[in-house]
Amino acid sequence: MTTTTARGRRGTTVPGPRAPGPRGVPVLGSLRQWKGGTAEFLLRMQRDHGEVSRMRLGPYTVHLVTEPAAVGRVLKENSGNYRRGVLYEQFRTVMGTGLLTTDGDHWKAHRRAMQPVFTRKAVDAIGPNVVAATTEMLDEWESRARRGEPVELVTETLRLTLVTLSRSLFDYDIRPAAPVLKDVVGNVVEVMFKHGTIGEMVPGWLPTRRNRVIARDRRILSRLVGEIRRHHAVTGEGPLMKLIETASDPASGRPWTDEQIRDEILTIYLAGHETTAVALIWTLLSIANHPPVQEELDAEVDGVLGGRPPSAEDVPDLRFTGQVVDESLRLYPPIWIYPRDAVGQDELAGFHIPAGSSVLLSPLVSHRNPRFWDNPEAFDPHRFDPAVSAGRPKTTYFPFGAGARMCIGNFMALLELKMIVAMINQRFRLRLVPGEFLRYGDTSISLRPLSEVRVTLHPRERGRGA
Template sequence: MKDSPSPAFAQLANAFTRRRSNHDRKLPPGPEGLPLLGSMVDVRTDALSMFERGRREHGDTVRYRFGPFDMVAIHRPQDIRTVLLERADDFHKSPTYQGLELVVGKGLLTSEDQFWRRQRKLMTPAFHHKRLLGFCDHMVRCSTELADEWDELVANHRGAQLPIVDLHTQLLSLTFRIVGLTLFSTELSDKAGDMGPALATVLEHANHLAVSMLLVPPPWVPTPRNLRFKAAMQVVDDVVQGIITERRNSREDTGDLLSMLMAATDETGQIRMSDRELRDEVATLVLAGHETTAQALTWTFMLLSRHPVIERRVVAEIRAVCGDRPPSMEDLAALDYTGRVIDEAMRLYPPAWLIERQALVDLELDGYSIPAGTLVAISPWTIHRHPAHWPNPEGFDPDRFLPETVAARPRYTYLPFGGGPRQCIGVNFALYEAKLVLATLLQRFSVELVSGQDLSLEAAVTLRPAHGMKMWLRSRA
């Protein structure tokens, strides 16, 4: 008996079959691209420019070819609403998320259908507003301790110039520490000295898979990259599983997110998460929780460095609300302008810069046929710069997020956390953290971009500075 074709081969064969059957349909316009490859080279070299150019030259609904696959980028709010909300069940995550699945397993980010609904329902109470407020002390304490380290750095600096830090690296370390304390009530770096470097290797590999499309060896091939990833993943899994096992054995409720997830049950009170399910959700929260917030804060500090008038207004608000004491959870609502600055930074530099779905059925968007199997791309990077909804789209203007301005704008024109039922479950956690970290550090320091550095963007799983973000540190004291 002949071997059945591999899933990858079957997927390619189905894609070619769909391509042949598309000639009778009204498909969206788009770039021709290269023979056979289509726009594969463009998406790998500069995906942000590719999506911007596509919208500018072909309109709000653009079709790209990537080898045998078709992708349609949509920009109309009503179409985005259709995909993310009204017909969400007619779409799955795209196959490009398979690389992330190697890292986070079947967590909320990658799971589908009934299992995803069950997990989302089990996890939602852990992210209730009142529960999240209990984590604010960790956020402020960790930020204050980083500011103390900066104080020491400034005090010990003997050169004529101010000390320089890679702010991106510093913020990644800070948010990693915060997620460890809020998720596990522990310092993750104390659990295993290699945890931080292992997590960096795992995340770099996920980024690599995201930008490489299909042009990578499968994970079972023993390439040096795959072997490094496997070893790093083993470190991460050992630490996470060790914490879960320790908590199971002690039966201690520490009030952190892990305790809440371990105690979560369905409506019958009988079904709880298994250790494997806990591992996958925890891995998702560790990776997504610290990475995206660090990117948002990095770009916020960069923009404030370039717009000193706005920075002075933020600092004045922090001083008016907090005086000389560190910010607290009670200050969150009063730090209104600070929040608008973060919102505007995420408009210009959305950490989750691309949302992808795969159509499970034939449908129509903007008058065009979207055959089953088509990848549908929603790019916050491009949508957040759409001139139909954002006057002076490249400008940095936090007052775009005044309540009356937000109310006048269509709902699906701002998507830093996605939308619909699969909107990021940690949106409030991320916003509280970003506001408290920014307020704590700005209260004591101004940061100034080091001139001449390469600030190229890396559009992978998240939108990152490709070469870090070097900043001068200046103490306000």
């Protein structure tokens, strides 16, 4: 797609029309609708105003962009025109200046330094850690099942993905810190999403409750990073840790500062484990709620693995398991919305995007666009059969983003999810505790369930142990 500003009568360029959208009210714009249920509001924007629409949120002009070529233009072809911007400011209060929150040369140098451990090939090395951490969890589940006790999936999955990430990348046993981190992570995913609130406009040094919570959580996280670094100084282990501790700035040749190292470690921990846990929760619940999917999964997992634990090499053969994960990431993309700011003006799908305005990309809204997804609310892994997927335009599906800023951990997350789903499936059926009501929450940056998720465990008769 090209930028097609039309020529005016005297040869001046005339920008395309403004994107349509809700009128909103003076000063606040559509802030009230936004806060009243952001996901539903954005889905309505797409339905009522089309695939590029415009709204005002307090002082900000914001475009929701779901037209596939326009999403591609923002994330790939014209990505240089789109920075992280004002809506990412909240992330910096928690993560500092790590990979997720920076742009330009700083980002490029840091991404290049850390990329080697995240390639498709390199992440195969995490396989044994996934098996060890999952086996530990499932053995514990077995005694819970014998006692007839349900398990709470938010706690279990956060711990599992945290332990796996920490062992695989940092060679650090984080189990003792898992309960504290669960609370900290719960706070920070909410803080990162708040904007346009009074709390956000108050300076960070004022001792408001919100600022005190952020400062306390930063202290807990910084102490933890200190421990991880001291551990590494003794062992010299952990593939990502080795890269981070020896990285230097390409221009000056100086090693990364303590602050830069802290922020990158925090970014990987925070961006890496909560997202994967959220994806796992929705995948497990979707399987539990769709018996035909469960049966097809049983047949594949038993056929490929025959009761032994999976290795990374088995994963390409677990095709349907992969499609189940893909479909779960379509309906419940953990990072369901992310912003950019336009540096210069642009044109997206024929609409003018003024310089300085914001653009929102929402995998959740794009993934439910009825123009590309039949019956979009239904859970159907066969949408990802190769023949069906082949006809779908690029950037109709982007749970990990796209282009140069695509999630650095995407191969790791997918490998982990497929192996864990297969292993749980070998040993248990899960059922949501009757009467539990489940909805996704759209008040945080990740698409967490709104409440705890308690499931009962039903050991499988076959497919267990070699």
